[in-house]
Amino acid sequence: MTPAAIIGGGVIGGGWAARFLLNGWDVRVFDPDPDAKRKIDAVLENARRALPGLLDVALPEEGGLSFHDTIAEAVTGAVWIQESVPERLEIKQQTFAAIQAACDPAAVIGSSTSGFRPSDLQQSSLRPEQIIVCHPFNPVYLLPLVEVVTTALTAPEILEQSLATLRGLGMYPLHLKKEIDAHVADRLLEAVWREALWLVKDGIATTAEIDDAIRYGFGLRWAQMGLFETYRIAGGEAGMKHFMAQFGPALAWPWTKLTDVPEFTEELVDLIAGQSDAQSGHYSIRDLERLRDGNLVAMMRALKGQGWGAGDVLAAQERAMREGHALGQRAADVTDPAAPVLTVRRAVPLDWTDYNGHMNEAKYLQAFGDATDRFMELIGCDAEYIASGGSYFTAETHIRHLDEVHAGTVIEVHTRVLGGGGKKMHLWHEMHAGARLLATGEHFLLHVSLDTRRPSQPAPEIDAALRRFADAQAQLPRPAGAGRFVGAPRDGPAGGGAVA
Missing domain, CATH: 1.10.1040.10 (N-(1-d-carboxylethyl)-l-norvaline Dehydrogenase; domain 2)
Structure with a gap:
């Protein structure tokens, strides 16, 4: 867990703490306010509810949060230090002096200032090349924009590190190469x-x-x-x-x-x-914050579907998170094809829940549809292949709803092949939250020519990849519920269903 230090734990500092923490960083906070922990906990409660729902892949494991009595204690060993103290130049300059007396000279020191130029902040500092403006927008844990403002004194490696870190946090750093009071936004x-x-x-x-x-x-x-x-x-x-x-x-x-x-x-x-x-x-302030967060998540997810604006930033973060993860593998990367394949790992977003407060039935289908799409991609039926004229169409679907799940819950879907080869693909999905089995989905698909819209043979390499999983998993016990029909007795015979 990479350590970040947050100096000043108000609304903006708390938002920075949430952004880092929920992206897997350890976070150390210094704020002399005796109420700082309560205030940051309130911001974190909202962030945990909203931020995971922006993405269709689960965020990394949350980092550790600690509170410290001195600036020196908070910044020691930190690779990113974010200053969010009150907008008074003398206070900020005193804070930077205390930070630089104890921090790593290679650490980024970002200021959340909304008005001061970086040259003002660097004035009389021990290492001016280390201090830059990183001005975010509230709520920091959701909105991607950060105005990064530098001077001629800024070290190139500090700038490079800051831009890479911010992008890794799912943010959009707008680098302003010429300083001006209050920046641009x-x-x-x-x-x-x-x-x-x-x-x-x-x-x-x-x-x-x-x-x-x-x-x-x-x-x-x-x-x-x-x-x-x-x-x-x-x-x-x-x-x-x-x-x-x-x-x-x-x-x-x-x-x-x-x-x-x-x-x-x-x-x-x-x-x-x-x-x-x-x-x-x-409305209370907490009510307004939750309304704001819910609206922002819905709008940004819609933009992500279009690959546009703030949504494109989210899409880039998802792609980066999938790299080197099971969710980014291809068939050749899977060393044990006999094991069910992880095809979905994500948090349930706010807009997936219904009037009963749990995930609605359409979203179970969406999650299983996403799992099918991911398995298709795994065996080579990806966007490039589909553009060439072939794809799999779903012919039958059966979903069993076994347990409820709420917004923010991290769900995983594992997929196995009940049968496959030639034109046919028969998939079985199981959705879990931890040890709880939430639902199962059974999909029967046919390979189709997009030119004729009729069943056709897949490309040989896709057929071979599918058969590799089907043959290896044929030895597994048939899952309970496979082949069921609507209304079949829970403990009775499976009855007729789609067979590959």
């Missing part, structure tokens, strides 16, 4: 925030109406395409040049007050706080 947010304050102050819109304008409109576009790509589409077939020619003159109109900001009087603060209470006061 917060400057954009600040512009929208200023305009929103004027709209409320001038009585044009309430806090709820402004939020509705964002979340029901351009916020959905921004979530997948950002600003410039959205406007490129708005330009129609002529693209961005046409858009700028058509709408550019509007920038000279006196629409906004972005260069000015209303005075923060008690009246304005009370007005905005009162509207915000009316809008969201009936």
Whole structure:
């Protein structure tokens, strides 16, 4: 378990702790707040509920979490140190001095600062080349963006290590090669925030109406395409040049007050706080966090299905996690073909559960379908082969639901071949959570030509790989429940079913 140190355990520091911990790192925390452990535990509770559901492969075993009385104790031996102390330059510089007095000179020291330039942070430090800005976005354990800002003093190996580590955590490091106060994302947010304050102050819109304008409109576009790509589409077939020619003159109109900001009087603060209470006061902060996390997981998983934006970052993390794992093997890598094959290992995501609070029946089918797809890939029926014109189509499926499973549970599916060769493939899946057998799935498939849409012989190498498993597993006892039909007595004869 690689050690990371978190200096400052507030909302952002707690989010960093969760991101590292749930990706298999040991995490050491220093925060003088006597309530730090309770606060980080609350963040971890949400992260454990949400983060595993982003991926279709289980995260590594969770690392160990420890709390320390001094900075020196926390950072000793750490390869990544993340500073998330209050946004006061003198406090940050004092913190870096204490960190560098005890840490490994080769460790990355990242600052979560949302406003300070890295040159400000490096000033008067023992090793300025070691300190960089790594500015994340809340919730850190879900949102992938990290603004990485460096200076000419930054050591190349520190930058390289930081980018590789962040990608390994499933994050998207945006390397800004030129520093500026507040970096990029917060400057954009600040512009929208200023305009929103004027709209409320001038009585044009309430806090709820402004939020509705964002979340029901351009916020959905921004979530997948950002600003410039959205406007490129708005330009129609002529693209961005046409858009700028058509709408550019509007920038000279006196629409906004972005260069000015209303005075923060008690009246304005009370007005905005009162509207915000009316809008969201009936939810606790924990309720809002869980709603936010559930929505983010659903949106990012949808984007993953499209291989787009934040979803593409998740897909890349999954591919990396499968490499060197049983889930990434090919048939030739399997040394014992007589053993059932691990085809799925994943956490049950939030959107797989139903009104009863457990995984719904459609998702059992999806998990077994994923297991079939993985076995097909194992024997060589992968995307490249399917693109060449051959695939297996499912002809029959039977699922037995034996036990319930809830969101966050890590499930494993092991697959064996009951029969196979030629056009036919007969698979048996067993889904477990630890020692509990949750469900079984029986699938009978036929190899089909995608040109004729009729059964056909598979490629010789696929047929040979399938027969290798079928022959080796033919010696195993027939699993209980194989060949059952709906309504068959639980302890009676199996009855008729699909046979290969």
